[in-house]
Amino acid sequence: MSAISIKNVSKRYSNGVLAADGVSLEIASGEIFGLLGPNGAGKTTLLKLLTTLIFPTSGEIEVGGFKRPRYDHKIREIIGYVPQDISSDAALTGYENILISAKLHGIYGSKAVEVAENILKRIDLWEARNRIVRTYSGGMIRKLEIGQAMVHSPKILFLDEPTVGLDPSARKQVWAHIQKLHEEGITILMTTHYMEEADALCGRIAMMANGRIAVVDSPANLKKSVGQGCIVFKTAGKIPENIGVEDARVNGDSVTVYCCSPSEELPRYLRILENAGCSVSSVEIKETTLDDAFMKYVGRRMVEMEQWSATRRIRRVARRLE
Amino acid sequence: MMLNEIKNVVTILELEARRLRHDYSDIIIRSVQPILWLVVFGSVFTNYRVIPTGEYSYLEFVAPGILGQSVLFVSIFFGLMLVWDRESGNLSKLLVSPTSRYTIVLGKSLSAGIRSIAQGAVVILLILLIGIRFRTSPLLVFLVFPAIVLIAAVSAGISIFFTSLLKTRERVMGIGQVLTMPLFFTSNALYPISMMPSWLQWIAHANPITYGIDILRSFMLTGDLSGIPLDLAVLGGYLLVLTLVNGKLLQRIME
Numbered sequence: 001m002s003a004i005s006i007k008n009v010s011k012r013y014s015n016g017v018l019a020a021d022g023v024s025l026e027i028a029s030g031e032i033f034g035l036l037g038p039n040g041a042g043k044t045t046l047l048k049l050l051t052t053l054i055f056p057t058s059g060e061i062e063v064g065g066f067k068r069p070r071y072d073h074k075i076r077e078i079i080g081y082v083p084q085d086i087s088s089d090a091a092l093t094g095y096e097n098i099l100i101s102a103k104l105h106g107i108y109g110s111k112a113v114e115v116a117e118n119i120l121k122r123i124d125l126w127e128a129r130n131r132i133v134r135t136y137s138g139g140m141i142r143k144l145e146i147g148q149a150m151v152h153s154p155k156i157l158f159l160d161e162p163t164v165g166l167d168p169s170a171r172k173q174v175w176a177h178i179q180k181l182h183e184e185g186i187t188i189l190m191t192t193h194y195m196e197e198a199d200a201l202c203g204r205i206a207m208m209a210n211g212r213i214a215v216v217d218s219p220a221n222l223k224k225s226v227g228q229g230c231i232v233f234k235t236a237g238k239i240p241e242n243i244g245v246e247d248a249r250v251n252g253d254s255v256t257v258y259c260c261s262p263s264e265e266l267p268r269y270l271r272i273l274e275n276a277g278c279s280v281s282s283v284e285i286k287e288t289t290l291d292d293a294f295m296k297y298v299g300r301r302m303v304e305m306e307q308w309s310a311t312r313r314i315r316r317v318a319r320r321l322e
Numbered sequence: 323m324m325l326n327e328i329k330n331v332v333t334i335l336e337l338e339a340r341r342l343r344h345d346y347s348d349i350i351i352r353s354v355q356p357i358l359w360l361v362v363f364g365s366v367f368t369n370y371r372v373i374p375t376g377e378y379s380y381l382e383f384v385a386p387g388i389l390g391q392s393v394l395f396v397s398i399f400f401g402l403m404l405v406w407d408r409e410s411g412n413l414s415k416l417l418v419s420p421t422s423r424y425t426i427v428l429g430k431s432l433s434a435g436i437r438s439i440a441q442g443a444v445v446i447l448l449i450l451l452i453g454i455r456f457r458t459s460p461l462l463v464f465l466v467f468p469a470i471v472l473i474a475a476v477s478a479g480i481s482i483f484f485t486s487l488l489k490t491r492e493r494v495m496g497i498g499q500v501l502t503m504p505l506f507f508t509s510n511a512l513y514p515i516s517m518m519p520s521w522l523q524w525i526a527h528a529n530p531i532t533y534g535i536d537i538l539r540s541f542m543l544t545g546d547l548s549g550i551p552l553d554l555a556v557l558g559g560y561l562l563v564l565t566l567v568n569g570k571l572l573q574r575i576m577e
Contacts, residue, residue: 014577051418053576076420087411091341100340103333104419106326132344148415 001065003029003156003187004050009059011045011211019045020056021211027189029155032182034202035191036290038305042211043191044084047160050189051081064155077105080149084160084191087145088133094144095120095129098151105152115151123147123177139170143177150181157181159190163197175201193302195290205290207297209305214297222293229262232284233273243276245269262287327425334416334429338436349440352396356445359388360452373513378543382457385449386538387511389466390473392445394531397434397474398502401481404430405575406494417576424569427482431565434478435471442470458545466541472557473534479564480505480530486571505531510539530560 004027011020019042027033035043048054050063052072061068063075088097098116102108107115120126123143133141142162149157162178163171178201182188192198198205199219206216215222233255249256255273259265262285273280294302342349360381367373368380375383404413416426446466456463481501488494506512508522509531515523526532533553540546540553 048414048576051414053414053417055577073420076418079418081415081418083411083414085411085414087415089337089341089412091344092337093344096340100333100337101415101419103336104330104416104421106329106420108329145411 001029002026002062003031003064004189005060005062006046006050007060009046009049009056009061011042011049011054012057019211020049023059023211023213025206025213025216027187029187030182030185032178032188032201032203033190034198034205035189035208036195036198036202036205036294037191037193037208038302039193041193041208041305043193043208044160045211046208047081047158047189047191051079051158052076077152078155080152080154080157082142082145082149082157082159082162084164086141088141088148090134091132093130093132094125094136094140097133097144098148101148102151107151119147119150137170138166139173142166142170142174146174146177146181154186156187156189159188161191161193163192163194171197195294195302199290207290207294209298209300215293219290222290222297223288226288226292226296228258228260229285229287230256230258231262231266231269232256232286233269233278233280234282234284235273235278236281237279240277243278244272327422330421330425331429331432334426335433335436338433342437342440346440349437349444352392352441353444353448355395356388356392356448359391360385360448360454364388373517375514381452381454382543383514383539384512385454386542387509387535389442389445389449389470389542390509390531390535390538391506391511392441393438393470393473393534394477394505395502396438396441397477398481398505399498400434400437400474401431401478402485402494402498404478405482405485405572414576417572422569423572424565427479427568427572428475428565431475431478431482431561431568432471435474438470438474439467442467456542458541458543462541462545466538469534469537469541472554472561473531473537476530476534476557476560476564477505479561479568482568483564483571486568486575505529508532509535511535530557533557 004025006023006025009020009023010018012018021042023042023046035046037043045054049056049061052068052075055069064078066074066078068075089100092100095116098119099112102112102115120129123146125140125144125147128136128140133144136144146159146162159178163174166174175197178188178190190201202219204216204218205222207214207222217225235253235255239250239253239255243255245257247258255278257269259269266283266285270280270283291302364381364384367384371380373380373383417423481497484497484501485494488497508525509529510526511531515526515532518526533556536549537553540550
């Protein structure tokens with residue numbers, strides 16, 4: 001059964017911006033699905049449409065088998081949502097934040113306390129539970145927010161840019177936590193504008209730009225569809241006429257070799273070059289990235305498409321998370 | 323269903339109470355203004371008897387007005403904060419929970435009452451420190467607190483209404499001033515309605531703050547309860563209409 005089904009959905013805001021333009025998408029139960037695209041591509045709009053925050057201008061949306069807008073109240077009972085902006089209350093402790101979330105989901109009294117304590121242990125914030133959230137690090141806040149979204153054991157979890165503004169180690173921690181939730185069988189739909197993040201976490205991704213979905217597939221397939229990566233060897237001294245590698249391109253003091261998985265084939269090519277009398281001084285590996293795939297399907301690089309207003313928003317979130 | 327929504331209102335109030343417990347510094351900072359009104363403005367006007375307040379001194383007359391003003395100021399900014407960043411994570415998280423839009427709006431309006439009770443207690447303390455004595459019974463003075471909650475909820479409702487019409491952060495910046503000052507000066511806080519020119523009297527009679535301050539003045543000063551049913555009906559009516567309208571608007575501001 002699909003957890004999420006979107007048919008030909010469009011959303012035009014009152015200011016005229018067409019943020020979703022005929023989007024169709026099926027996401028299966030238990031999937032970890034990523035919406036990848038530059039800021040302003042329409043990812044957050046799609047998430048708001050699915051979490052019942054806004055209404056579509058046209059098209060059909062079903063979440064967990066419930067149709068919008070008739071069953072919005074049912075949808076709200078089975079979803080968890082972590083918005084891009086900070087949603088934990090900075091003036092309360094971590095424990096209080098989860099307790100209030102539990103109560104808003106109809107869990108009261110000793111049951112609420114029990115749920116809060118369990119979640120704090122699961123997200124590794126037990127030690128920090130009585131500290132005011134304002135003193136938390138960005139990574140801790142994100143984990144707390146995910147914890148708050150989990151109080152009612154939702155079937156589907158929506159994460160909007162879960163690691164925006166986080167330093168690399170905090171990002172890894174949040175990734176591990178999302179991975180754990182995925183292993184517990186929760187359907188996860190996340191947006192990101194970080195290619196490494198989509199690559200590392202998502203089983204399938206949809207590349208979005210200008211309110212449309214350009215392509216949907218697994219990261220591996222998308223990269224494969226672009227073609228090969230390459231290895232660039234810089235050499236000191238003369239490069240012999242015949243180096244024994246088919247397809248190698250010699251350009252000045254560098255030799256470029258195209259292959260499917262550069263990092264694995266590097267040692268072999270290195271041996272061949274050295275045997276041919278090349279003295280290799282440095283090596284650069286260029287793996288195919290999702291950005292190359294994005295270039296292929298959307299026609300532009302992701303960084304070129306960042307919008308000023310969206311970037312400003314992201315910066316604001318990042319600043320608050322610091 | 324109904325019971326759940328009441329529980330949700332209580333949860334939203336609990337959230338505000340916990341917030342206040344952790345950080346009450348703004349209550350202290352906000353006490354500066356009532357001190358100025360009472361000590362400077364009130365004293366000068368008491369000495370010169372420019373405003374006819376009958377058997378009461380001007381300070382006695384204005385004290386409930388200043389209390390009402392403190393409540394108004396706290397609540398206007400409170401409602402503003404709720405919607406001024408319409409994409410704030412706090413609000414979206416509330417909206418995604420199985421809590422009705424009307425419950426959220428009512429809960430947030432009444433939350434302004436929680437903060438106002440604390441503010442009101444400080445102002446009442448100040449009033450006593452300055453040497454103004456309440457002429458009514460302790461029970462009536464105690465009833466000032468539920469009255470404060472009602473005034474606060476209506477004020478917060480008004481600010482949620484105007485803020486949600488404006489939508490963007492930039493536009494909302496100045497609205498606090500644009501709302502509070504007219505509501506304050508067109509009410510009976512500083513002078514009796516009978517002193518106003520007739521066009522202003524019309525406005526004063528439509529201004530919910532007038533009815534709120536009338537309750538405070540009855541409970542703190544005159545002990546005359548004959549106007550209370552009308553005051554309660556008007557404020558209750560405002561709260562009901564604002565909750566219904568704001569519940570609808572809350573959806574609109576997300577769009």
